[in-house]
Amino acid sequence: MNYTIPFILLLGLFGGAQFAHAQKELISEIESPGDVPDEAVVDALSAEAEAAAVWDINDSLNYIPAFDEYCDWNSDRVHPYKYTLTEMTDTIVIPLAYDSCSFAAPFIGRKTSDFGYRRYRHHYGVDIKLYTGDPVLNAFDGVVRVAKYDGDYGRVVVVRHNNGLETLYAHLSELKVKEGDWVDAGKAVGLGGNTGRSTGSHLHFEVRYLGEPINPNEIIDWELGMLCSDTLLLNADHFEYLKEIRKRKYHRIRRGDTLSGIARRYGTTVGRICRLNGMRSTSTLRIGKTIRYN
Ligand SMILES: [Zn+2]
16 A cells, blocks of 8 residues: 555654654754763663554545545455445536646547446446557546456556546556656556457546446546536435345256356356355256346
8 A cells, every 4th residue: 555645644744753853852952062862762762763653544534535424444345335226316516627738538548338238247437449558637636546457347447536536547558657656637647458358458437426436427528528517416316326236036947957057147156156145156956946136
């Protein structure tokens, strides 16, 4: 984990003062006539200075965008949240742009795959054709939450924005930022590529609020590379599609069925089917019995 910015700011605000205080004490110890600094005193003082410099997430609420909405900052996992917004009752006003510098299109190009169902699987973002090495730009001001390699997304960057949204940039060939970096709209977060589960160079781009995916087309006009409007009024309608996805779904076992075949058919994994049904991957499938795949 890297908390460089908040760490430096905090060190500046608190750590610096305590460290200076500790140094002064140490100097006065040394300056006392005939006094040699005791090793234990030096150790205690450096431990104190170190303790003052240790950054704690609770000290940093001002430096993490939208922390009061998320109550979380996780740099290890792309999707750490467990919110369900299908039943939200309020409309949340999300400012998208104050002026022309507040937004940059991540990449202007041809859309090759849209948000929505693709066979049995929902596609939670849009795919934009690019060439490996093309710069991919950060959409809104914010802080990099994740910058790492993921088996599915490949090299991926997730940015938490000051407006509360998170955007995700996947299949990059190279990362240009690291977690904890402040990034302005228009800053290159990486170079386009074909890493992870991808066939052909493209940008997979997602917009999420509290982890719940929003159709990026509601926000960005990809033809013009501009925002659709200056404000997003977010309500339960934006997440209505998730109700269908989250419904329990079953498959009736037929002759010749295998778990891997069923998983492939419904765009899921053997592991997920086993978890949903409390079974092992080696369990016998009985013809006529139903198993849950979603
Ligand atoms: Zn995609």
